[in-house]
Amino acid sequence: MTSETSYPRESARTQRYTLGLPRDVVVSPDGRRILFLRSRSGTDPVTCLWVVDAATGTETLVADPAALLAGDDHDLPAAERARRERAREAAGGITGFATDAPAGLAAFALAGRLFVADLTAGTTRELAVAGPVFDPRPDPTGRRIGYVSDHRFRIADLAGSWHEPAGTAGWHEPAGTADDTPEVGWGGAEFIAAEEMGRFRGFWWSPDGERLAVTRVDDSDVQRWHIADPARPEQAPITRPYPAAGTPNAAVTLHIVGVADGRTEVVWDRPAFEYLTDVAWSAAGLICTVQSRDQRQLQVLDVDPTTGATRPRWTDTDDDWVELVPGVPRLRPDGALVTCADRDGARRLLLDGTPVTPADLQVRAVTTVDGPGIVFTANRLDDATDIQVWRYHDGDLTALTTAPGVHRAAAAGGTVVIGTATLAEPGTRWATRDGVELTSHAAAPTRRATPTLHFFGKRRLATAVLLPANHDGSPLPVLLDPYGGPHGPRVLRSHNAHLASQWFADQGFAVLVIDGRGTPGRGTAWERAVHHDLATAVLDDQVDGLHAAADELGVLDLSRVAIRGWSFGGYLAALAVLRRPDVFHAAVAGAPVTEWRLYDTHYTERYLGDPAAQPEVYDAGSLLPLAPDLRRPLLLIHGLADDNVVAAHTLQLSSALLAAGRPHEVLPLVGVSHMTPQEVVAENLLLHQLDFLRRSLGPERVGAV
Template identity: 55%
Template sequence: MTTGQPSFPRQYARTQRFTLGAPRGYSLSPDGARVVFLRSPSGTDRAQRLWVLAVDEGREFTAADPQTLLAGADEELSAQERARRERTREGSAGIVDYAVDAAVELAAFTLSGRLFVCELRAGTTRELPVQGPVVDPRPSPDGRHVAFVADGRLCVVAADGGADGTGNGGADRVLAEPEGPGITWGLAEFIAAEEMGRHRGYWWSPQSDRILAARVDDSPVRRWWIADPAHPDREPAQIPYPAAGTDNADVTLALLGLDGSRTEVTWDRARYPYLARVHWSAAGPPLLLVQSRDQRDQRYLTVDTATGATRTVHDDEDEVWVEPFPGAPGWTPDGRLVRIADEGGARKLFVGDRPLTGAPLHVRAVLDIGEDDVLFSASGTDMKDIGVYRAWFRGSGDQGGWERVGGRPYPTVSSAVRGGAVVVLSQASAERPGARVEVIRLDADGGEKTLATIGSYAEEPALTARPRFALAGDREIPCAVLLPTGYTDADGPLPVLLDPYGGPHGQRVVAAHNAFLTSQWFADQGFAVLVADGRGTPGRSPGWEKAVSRDLAAVVLEDQVDALQALAETFPFDLERVAIRGWSFGGYLAGLAALRRPDVFHAAVVGAPVTDLRLYDTHYQERYLGHPAEEPAVYAANSLVTDEGLSGAVEPHRPVLIVHGLADDNVVVAHALRLSSALLAAGRPHEVLPLSGVTHMTPQEQVAENLLLLQVDFLKRSLGMERPAAR
């Protein structure tokens, strides 16, 4: 019987994991009167629109509609824009990003490489005629100019489309242009965007008269070729890829004046080649966070804007590694350094040399620095509960301590953006789909008042996730278990499917309903699904994250096995039928499980895995395993395709399905092909599913839908389960 409702795999694919129609990308005016955000008009429409909420009126209106601005034409993306979206895992369309001036009166964005500006109070939009294709436009703080990147040039144009006060009429002006091939101005290099969380390459001065710009020379970086075997008539794409142990791009900075002046910024780039963070606000001079190549030392530098010279204001060192964090560093209004650092086994928020937080809080990001306090996100004793907090550094709260913002009587996954005394607070929970988004006024004494809510057009999922949270084993590994809808004890033991990410920067066990939708769907196909966050995953403690140093494979696999065996005492696990699936690091972990612990695991779906760790990028891989020239044995022992890596591959042979996108420029398909070759050479049967035209994030609707169905079919076949049509 047909209900007319799409299957979950189809709905999951069409809604882009239920993100379409949900509000995101908030900006607040300093007076809290306007909230700017992105949202598509329905749960299946990919085209994001720019919206404004007039808080006092409680009125939302569309400020910019891409379909109107493009007159219904399809979007055309430049190669640089496609690369930016891949790095940010952006799969939607329309206005996917924007930037505003200091007053949040003017927004700038691109569509099909064309530059548009929007007057946010009136909701009127116009195109600025500039030479494109335009990437990453940003208004000056005073709203008079818009800077942007086009073909590696950093340019500026008057925001009103008229004379820009420089004697150049209304035309765009080039502030810096490439001096040769492989050079760009104003863009983040590959590893900054992929691994450091820095997606920008230029920063306006608070006075709107200069720009601090990154010059990237990737000519030292080894070239790789990404071909499309399904279209042999097409020329392969050449990409610079800094694999572990090879040369990185050369990144420098310069201060570029609108008057044509140029001042080079200098620091010890031989010792600190990585530019991880840049901050420039009215509270102090430009701040740089630079790292050594081994990432055991990072320095906070201030820039003398007259000479370009830098001075160290703080130095963090760690015998394992140091970590850059979102939103830090920054300045308080009275000129004190705001940073996040590990101290005494805890991850703390510091203002100057003074810690504002301590255990059990595990600080994750700085969200805003106010006149008297810092807004930040953190997890506490309950790792799945990620809250928004404020801590005071002066005034009535200067005696220390912190408090939660928008507290709920249940765990949440929360984030926030602040403008003045007003906060946009987004809170997801395990109890219901999506997130509740509220506009809240914060009082100086810690009081709160809800001013408005921002609605979501996201679709309701066709199923309800019911995670059961637990701490497994002696190490108290955070876990979630999902059983089939309607399961009772009389149904008996179930085949088990482990569904981890299980590695650095990827927490799966969180208090958010939608995080478990795919796991619940797999459970409804007849599995007991286990999601476990072992050592190496974020949110618990520095020691928990850094336990994987130089021993990545053994540690992460051990925790998956321990969690499975510990929870088998409580949940209906059939340990004679255990499978594992994963993507990216999770795919690597699934490969480890099938090859090294076939006594525990009976089948594996290995998706987009990193198999030869020498083929992944410098900043990520060298952080955990060191330099391959200095520690070759570490790379060999942790890889899946080396003799040492396969030496742990013991009998019996278990069914393995390797899945990989042929257009992946992050984890290139060579990883999957080398694993397949190694398995074939070892006489180990396996299956390979190549995905033509698919990158690392698999945004295509048909691919995302059918990939779920094919995995279920493989798992049921491999575990000897009945194979009715997946629901």
């Protein structure tokens, strides 16, 4: 197989077969139009904005970045580059958009410039405003656009007739929303909100478009870290505020800002509830969600937009932590509060505090609160590999999907668009329940994944097993390929989720992907098994799953076992060869957390607590003290531009290994962040790992296909 047609090259060029897929699907409130982003082919990284008529399936290209920019490809604003990194966004072009209330007007930014689209006419124009423009959002009435520029929040007024081919807009900064210090910004999401809470925005319009709720983020007390590019010593390091575990967070406040004038601060007990996790403003009212620093308490607050006063609407507490669930809290039009919380061992949908889903169903996310109907995704508690779409409506709970697979949805106005991925077919198919399909231009993988899913051992560990094509039944060296940690399921009934693992299998390995305790979907106790210990249960389940698979399959050579992983999976891979060299004979650790004191507050303290109060918990989870125990080959890989898991993690472990006289390998990736979107890097990274595994387990014993 030549490099031009190899899986590594193909996967890199297609960004793991995601290019050309419909994404960011939105349904207009009247249910008549479906909005989405998609590039023109499976190798085209530039996404365009499209609209489909939900009744006829007629598709209209609304905005094409190639035409709109006319070759004027300026660098992205720093805020947009940061947003894409936090969202793990590797594509280009239009990577996000927002609409007015009826979804007739959309706004988006390209190269720091502001564009608006008429979604009914299918036309787009640029508004000449002061930039660079970041996160533009129309007000619900479609008269104005709010956006962020550097650290400032601005409002643009739409000017001229809507169908004019070119337009200008007057813009202004609302009174009281400008600070001269660069440590203070208005209208944006701080690092922790975007990286860990899923809150990527910092302003919300009132329903009448006359006021906004706007964040003020003060990073003054947050420690500064410096991300240097060693390959370019002439360039100064990039300085970033990074709140590591146990250190100060950004001070985030919320303000009600009038379009014309006036500013009022929203008041809550900030010392007790340090985190602002969510804001929602609808005709039913303004609510915000706040969370304590130890994450054991969460409150949904009713906000008086005139005075800024708040009162608790709903409170949730947990001895370990309160989980944040995408899509909630929200208010129904009748004012009822839709939330999710762990009750009776499962994450359940709550309506005004009362569970409305059964205790054997684990809610994963809420898609839509549309009138009395609530659309959400969930899985049965005993099987997190199979995710279905459900609707709750006036006391009735209905499964909108039932076929095995991983399903998601967009819904409004009676139209439900389902995204379906299955083990049998590559990619994701988006279609309405009436049969209107969103065309996909994604490349079809030349390699087919053929995993078998098992539930091994007394804990029924979900495990995907992948063997070489046409395997003859002879013993195989084993490669474990997990993520293994919170919020990172890997064993899913989705074909494309297993393509990289299949490629390694076809090089002569039996590949196992095991989701153990701490991974999502299996209920409260399962997820909280990692509280104050991110190592023991996680590693034990990999070992137990391996041995159970060996007993059942009969083809695993337990004298040749390797493990690879990225991010938390990198931590797990390094942990495996350091703690259990009797089981694991080689490891590839990509972007690993090696010392939890170097990772951020919201994630780390949720699981391990305060490092000042519980230093022994952090010591027990650190890889650095284990450096003298290394007896097996270990490859450490890290992007030097990573501002999430900074390269210091790998460098400190490497230094400790060197001091202990333990040979190992380090692969630094110049200019690479926590993602690896660069085509050449992504391709050769897989090939390098394969070479390391063959060398480590014995080249004469690991075949190639």
